[in-house]
Amino acid sequence: MYNSLMNHIKYSHKEAIKCGILGCATFFHTEEEKEQHMQQVSHEKRNKPCKSKEIRCKYCESDKLYSTLKSLRLHMKRLHPEFSMRCSRVGCQEFFKSKSEMVAHINSWHKRGQKQRVLQCKQCEYFTRHDEHILRRHVESKHMPKTFKCDRCDAKFGSKAAVDKHFIQFHTFVNCKTCGQDVALGHKPYHGKPSVCYRCKLRFKCSGLYQSHREKCKQTLLTCKVCGKSFPVDSRLKNHVKNVHTKTMIFRCEHCDHSTHDKIHMQGHMQRKHLPKTIKCELCDKSFATESLVNIHKSAAHSFIHCAECAQEILRVHKSTHMSVKSCRRCKCKFKCQGLLEIHSNKSCQNNNYCCDICQKYFKNKADLYTHMVNNHIRVYK
Template identity: 25%
Template sequence: MVADNTIFLMMAHSGEKPFHCELCDTSFSEEDSLNKHMKTHSRPKTLQCKLCDAAFPRRADLKKHKRVHTGERPFQCEVCDTSFSEKGCLNRHMRIHTGEKPFHCELCGAAFSRKGHLSRHERIHTGEKPYQCVLCGAAFSEKGTLNQHMNFHTGEKPFQCGLCDAAFSDRSSFSRHVRSHTGEKPFQCEMCNAAFLQKGDLNQHRRIHTGEKPFQCGLCDSAFSRKSILTQHMKTHTGEKPFQCELCVEAISQKDHLSDHMKIHRGDKPFQCEFCEATFSHKGNFTRHLQIHSGEKPFHCEVCNAAFTREGHFNRHMRIHTGEKPCHCELCVAAFLDSSDLKKHMVVHTKKKP
């Protein structure tokens, strides 16, 4: 019994509260206090608020509720000026200053200052998404995310920019927009000095350092660091060319390639070789030209000793080893290493020279 009392006294001095209520964020240093507290959840709610329809089992609960209407905040933080209507809210707030995180995840060891934050975190492991949209069926792990999602259906945009007329349906989009005014770039690369407005941009940038290419083409072996580049690449397989030149009949698969194409009409050749008089309208052509002077052949075959200045030539060469023929004729069963061979073959069917 003396040992038990000693343990309780130690908890009282240390502030440790290992007994947590599963129905709210309240914690206790003694199990008996937790048991008494649990009864408050099961008691009949006979005490009615005169200002609204809320009802409570205890007079103390009703007293705390009345502060919602009066705005009274009698519990003040001694470290900062923040005040609260409930002592429990003050206790939770104090963990910001003390750094205390009593709620621990059993699966990864992450620690949190509030039980609600732990519950949200645990859904990362379980995949649980208890908050479902009644209009489209989308499910979310947090109620706040569902509330913001509903704004897309209602058209409501409660997040208004104070510097321009822009308005947003969710807080994250609003925060990103505000940075466009302030110039703030809070997401910094730890490998170089690059900084970014959005975390997603930082994640994409990191792939430059890691070489990671998570977006794989399902039709060939090409892989890319960005989904947008994969989308552009897929047009090489589908033949889609949505961008039409207004000055000739040329159709282009990518918008930036159309900009490059327009230089042909304007005669722009801004890229000048330092070793000869050659000029180029495209930076890619200029870079490849420089390899003639340097003799650089960065693309090496691992099967034989062949090396190439261009990645396209390297890819074509590798098909000799693999036997892959990705360019198929739609009119017969013939297949070829590259599109130029396919075009030559099409003369057989069309009788027109390419």
């Protein structure tokens, strides 16, 4: 060991000269030997500064370099959303489309199959590296027929052990010492967490005390007599009345009937409506009174934003309409943005040619349309 070597040299070889590089445990008789040793290639490589690693994307046509793994993950999330699974190995740069591909990669490249056993479900892509009991519990909850029913409620499970666990969590109660309520064992850790009232900012030790306070807090709200707004504290109501309803200064426009309490708002009204528009936008034919209005117009009407969902370039003005939830008229599927809806309507939804006359839903073949009509619109009498 390093410490035992240092103690040996300290007591037996006091005249020995140690290497001047940190981490090297070599000793010499003279200074010349020490200098020759420190000029070796091994120490020169050790003292060189570390360079940042350059990571290259494998799926882009134009090869792009990234300095960190985090920037590569953001790039894959925005431009390659189909590769949603990344390798769970720390420092690995591989991405996959499904869990099964990731498991095969781990077993072949990282040798997880030899050092640590991988247990995979035979009916789905679920896998675990822990005990077989976890895999058995997954099979019971997802794939086995739920024939065991709870005596207290209508819940059904795949095994008797799952029923016993459900009974312990949701049908065995413990008395809370702070609020005196009976709480199920499954909800006990959430019930005991401290909570804060979002109106009056009071803190409570458990959720039972917070629920009882919440009903009283609704009744003690203070309302403004002029506009009807409610406030939890008297000081906020006074500030509201002082700032909104007791302003005596009114700024009136000289050219029109516009009036306001704010001076800055009146200046913006004059710039937009009545001042001569001499400054012209370079990208379009619109003109404005000041350069600040031109910059606002450019950032709103001529700047593009990259959508993280569909990887399209959209204008900043159309961001709210593009990112709202859209639904297909034919199959009623919902999408997070307009780009995903257009991709769906151009590719997959064109194959649905059979329409229901009652609810206007589309189906791929006549069999699906017939089962839909029998289950939803036609009453079958035995």
